[in-house]
Structure formats: C-alpha cells, structure tokens
Amino acid sequence: MAVPRLLRAGKRQLPGPAQPFPSRSPRVTSVFFSPQQPRGSTAPYPYRPRQQPQRPGPASQLSFCKHSKRKLISFSLLLSDVDDKLLTMPLSHPDYFNVKELFSLKDLFDARVHLGHKKGCRHRFMEPYIFGCRLDQDIIDLDQTMEHLQLALNFTAHIAYRRGIILFVSRKRQFCHLVESTARECGEYAHTRYWQGGLLTNAHSHFGTGVRLPDLLIFLSSLNNVFEPHVAIRDAAKMNIPTVGVVDTNCNPCLITYPIPGNDDSPSAMELYCKLFKMTIIRAKDKRKQNEAFEELRSKAEGK
C-alpha cells in the first residue's frame, strides 16, 4: 500500500487506478466482482468456498468465470473429481470454443455494424471506440469491435458451458420478436418488454422465494425507449451479475462488463448478433454434453 504523500495544497495522493477512466481496455475493474461476497439469491444449497488452483491461464477475463463457477458450484448437489475436470477443462486455452471462426470483419461490415449515430448524439465515453466521422455520421472502429466481440462471445460460451442462465434484454420494438425467438431457440431466456422495477433487486417479491437469478445479461440494445440507459444495467451491477452489451455511439458503456461497440439500429446488424449469440450458446452446450459423455465413458473404462 503506498503511503499517502502530501501534495501541494494539502491534498493527499490516494492510491487510485493508474489509467484515467475510460481506458483503452474499458472493462469494469475486478474490484466490483469480488468473489468473496455471496450473491443475494442463493437457494439453500451449501456454499462451498473452494480454493481454486492457480493456473497460468488466459487473461483476467476469466476471473469472472471463476466467480460464476463458484456461484454455480453452490447449486450442484455433489461435486466429484469428474465434474471438477469438466469445469476446468475449458479454462485450459484462451479460445476453447473457437468463437473467432464464427465471424469476420467483412461480415461485420456487410451487416453495417460500423454505422453509428450522428455527431450530435455521440456519448463522450464512446469516443475511444469511434474510428472517425464522415458527413456528420460516426463510424465505429471495427478492429476494436472484433476484439470485444470475441471476448464477449467467449465469455457467453463459458457461461453457457457451465449451465448458467442467460437473459437477453432489448427494448427495441422492431426486434422484440427476433430476440425472443433467438432466446427460445437456444433454450435461454429473454426480456424485451417493460422492465418492472425490482425484478432483479427485489426478486423474492416478484417471483417467490428460491428463485434463481440470471447469471449473464446480454443487452442487444442498451437504451430504453426514452433513450436512457436501461435500468437492468444498473440492477445487474448491483446484483453482481456480469453483462454483455452492444453499445451504440449514443450509449454509455460504463457499467457493462463486456461492451461491444456496434450498431444496434439496423435489422441486418441485429440479425447478425442474434445469429452469433445463438451459435455460441448452442456450441457451448453441445460441447458440454460431449465432454460429459466422454468423461462418463472414461470413468466406466477406468472403473472396469
């Protein structure tokens, strides 16, 4: 801990973040997701704080994975070595589910993901992601979008592999049906209607005791119908739920864990995002089934 030094004018230098916010890698700092605090919505299963083995694994993006793993472990009834292996196998390499091959820069360009809003609508915190401005219209930097999209898809794949609950949120009326159909087809959940206050923060009142909250929120449009940030972003942050969100040039990327700078108004862009998320989730679930079958066969062979 740095000893606070007295600066000019009597102000103390406090040990704060080194980079000014927003930074080039604009993820919310991991302080926010401290693994020690249990979530508010746990069912009466035993909470087992297991010590995770230190692995020189992929980047800190998976620190959230560990947290969600701990959370999810508390839901499984009995944890054996086989389950342990199943859950740690995907952490062995950075792109276990190979999400890079699902899309290319050309696909993003063809789906008009790079088109932002006009200069006047620009949000100050989106300036790092904007490539430039042509005839007053902002153009989003697709190289950055590629990186962010890969990280986000990888994260969703890991959550889906660990049988987490994924909730798709969007308040765009034109794409409400598309988002709900996507959610239904991958076996996950959607909320594209009016967000009743306290759905996440006051879940026991709304749904009853013992309800399980979503483990990931995917925002296909992070604004609501009055062009304000969606309440669910703040509520998910309050309830320690990681978020993935498509942020347009007029949105605030602050509280979203894995923002994806991109267009959220064109039908082609939305269809592309839905297709990508659906493919990753289905792929992750199939991989899980495969791994489970494989482990079962192996344990049977060893048992004999």
Place this chain on the structure above:
Amino acid sequence: LRLIYTTTTVQRKNIGASGPEKYTEEFIKKQIEEFNLGKRHLANMMGEDPETFTQEDIDRAIAYLFPSGLFDKQARPIMKHPTEIFPEQRKIQWGEDGRPFHFLFYTGKQSYYSLMHETYEKFLNVQNYQDQLLAQDLLPQKEKRNLAGSRWLTKIELEEMLLEKLSDDDYSRFIQLLQKLMTLPCGDMEEKYIQKFSREVPAQLQKVVIEPLKYDERGVAFSTGEGKRKTAKATAVVYDNGTGKITVNGIDVLHYFPVLQDREQLLFPFQFLGRVGKHDMICTVSGGGRSAQAGAIRLASAKALKSFVTEKEVEFMRQAGLLTYDPRVRERKKPGQEGARRKFTWKKR
C-alpha cells in the same frame, strides 16, 4: 397447566400482507383423497352404492343430514370436489436446478407476453404470405364479415385463461393486435386461432315466442297482448284491415287520454313499424295513473303487433325497447328524510 389468555394483538405478523393463501400440490392431492373417502362414507350412511354415488346424490345427502335455515345458498354446508373449491393456482415455475421452464419467465407476466409473442408471430406469417401473393398478383379480395354475432373475450375471461393478472392497457393492446390480424386480407388463415378468443353473442330473438294470428267471425285477423306499467294492467286486441281507431275501456282514445303525450305513447309502436292507419285497437286498462296506463297499453299493443310482423322487425322492436317491461316503480320513503331522496332542510344552527 395454567391457560394464559392471549388476544390477536399479540400476533405481530401481518397475515394479510403475505397475499392470498397458496396451496401446494400435496395439499390438493390430500384433499382429493379425503373427499373420495368421505363420499364413500356418505354413500354408506345413506344406504346407497358407493360406486355410483354422483355429485347430485352428495348434495341431496348433505341437505338431508345438515338441514340449514340460512337464506344464502352459498353459506349452507357443501361437499364438492376440491378442484371446484380451491381456485386454480400456478405451480412452481422452475425445475430442480433452478432454471425456469418458460423462456419469458423473467418478464413477470409470462403467459400474457408469450400470448402476444405467438399472436405477433402469426401476424408476421400472414404478412409474409401476403407479400408472396402480392408478388404474384394473386391477392384475394376481402369480403366483409358480419361481426354482429361475436364478441372478444372480456378482461376477466382472459385473466382466467392465463391465470395471471392483467392491466387494462395490456388487455386493450392484445385486442388491438387481434383486430389487426383479423383485418388483414389473408387473415382467414388464422381463423381457428382467432376463434379461441371470440365468443358468440346469440341474438335474444330465440327466446321470444311469436304467437300465430287468430281470426274472428268476420274473417279479420287479430291478436292480443298484455302489458303492465307501475300499477296499471292492460290488455289490447289489435285487428287487421283497420282505420287506426283506438277504443280504451269502451271510450274513444281522445276522450280517455286528453293529454297529447299519452296518445303519442299509444301511437309509438304503430309509428315505429309504419302501420299507423292500418290497425284497429280495443283495449281494457285498470289501475295506475294516466301515464302508467298509457305505458301499459303501449307494451300490450307492441306485444300484440309481434304476430303481424317479420322476425327482423320484432328484433328491431326489442332493441328499440318496445317489448321490455319497464321495471321502474315508486321508491319508498325512508325515515329521517322527507321523501325517497329529498332530505329535510339543513339548518346551520
């Protein structure tokens, strides 16, 4: 053991705040078992066969064994199947691992929103089909469908169907979506789906009995009708091939009803059907006052005219209110007031 006297004020917890009572599945199952056992015991008590003991037998047995002098039928002892007594409730919405069953669970109103989702999907399908036909120029012309016989589900019926509370706004949105679906040219594709949400409104005509015409010695067709209004009772005999002469209690109408308003009331049924000078009428009336007698004769003559006229015109008469008994009677005076409604003059001091 000393019994300590406690009052309800000792209970701190607010019982009403936890909402309506929730019944678990095991509880309902236990109730059903107890009901079946009780049914067999009852049959044995009554000396009848337990296998063929129906609900009506149960009702009769209970009424015999537990005679009650209470006026309200619903306050008397009943023994019915638990599904009729306990209201239908939603079961737990998620499985053992905690994952909810329905994909719209986290919205709060899952049945309503899934209904909207389905209806919108059908709407999109119909639109796509229409676009395909339009591309080939095969769009069929929409015939006007008669909607007089059907109505949409009411909000309460929809709530019962979905087992969920709805707001007025939600309900109106759903009905608007259904109407939009129906007005599309190719909307007939989804007729079965739309019919789930519409109910038939049978025209009242089926309950109305129209008597045949009778013929007197001269061969003239006539028909009788009876009418009441307040305390007045009237019978009217309407003859065909007439000149519009009306006789009341043997006296001509102009002398019996000097006031124009009463005579207009008598003429109203004829004027409505356009038969002012074509029928003769002989009526007898007793009781009531001037206006009540006129109203009674009007009802009686309208009922008599039913036999002369087509079914459609009878329905028009019914909708005009000519065939309905006027239920208004004199309201009683209450104590502490000067009349039925008028209060005594209020004095400040």
